[in-house]
Amino acid sequence: MTPFNETDQLILGKYYNVRCAKLRMDWSEVLYIPIIGEKHKDPQFSVEDEHYHIDGRFADLGSGYKYTVDENGKTNGIVIVGKYFETEFIEVVVRRMKCKRLTTGVKPPADAVKYWTWHDSMIGKSCKGRKCPHLGTLMVEQNGVLVCPLHNLHGSIESETIIEIPR
Numbered sequence: 389m390t391p392f393n394e395t396d397q398l399i400l401g402k403y404y405n406v407r408c409a410k411l412r413m414d415w416s417e418v419l420y421i422p423i424i425g426e427k428h429k430d431p432q433f434s435v436e437d438e439h440y441h442i443d444g445r446f447a448d449l450g451s452g453y454k455y456t457v458d459e460n461g462k463t464n465g466i467v468i469v470g471k472y473f474e475t476e477f478i479e480v481v482v483r484r485m486k487c488k489r490l491t492t493g494v495k496p497p498a499d500a501v502k503y504w505t506w507h508d509s510m511i512g513k514s515c516k517g518r519k520c521p522h523l524g525t526l527m528v529e530q531n532g533v534l535v536c537p538l539h540n541l542h543g544s545i546e547s548e549t550i551i552e553i554p555r
């Protein structure tokens with residue numbers, strides 16, 4: 389199964405081949421968490437573990453685990469590669485999943501000083517070709533601006549540069 393191209397325009401309710409992190413809980417339950425972007429670390433805001441981001445367009449709303457998203461597909465959860473508390477990352481697989489919403493991304497807390505210091509250092513950088521200046525992730529148009537689905541940088545469609553956002 390070939391996973392869909394993450395640049396595609398999705399249609400609500402339609403099923404897609406989606407990359408998922410296969411996780412095993414200590415009590416043997418297996419979870420499949422939809423992921424977006426490539427595996428990376430974020431030492432600039434003290435996330436030293438390799439991780440993937442959750443694709444909130446396909447993820448479930450609150451099920452009691454930390455891999456859930458809000459009604460806009462936003463979350464501050466990530467999928468750590470390796471053993472993390474009660475979960476163990478097994479592998480990346482492709483699964484058929486329903487598109488539940490059209491938006492995804494992180495929800496940085498307003499008081500996350502390291503995050504906002506890094507964020508502000510990116511303002512004015514080029515996102516030409518809709519490529520995020522952080523890791524080259526494709527930015528998606530949402531409400532008239534470009535939004536990176538990984539760490540929430542926003543860009544102007546006209547100037548193709550990263551812009552300031554309210555916090």
Ligand code: FES
Pocket residue numbers: 520521522523524525536537538539540541
């Ligand atoms: S990849 Fe980090 S904000 Fe885009």
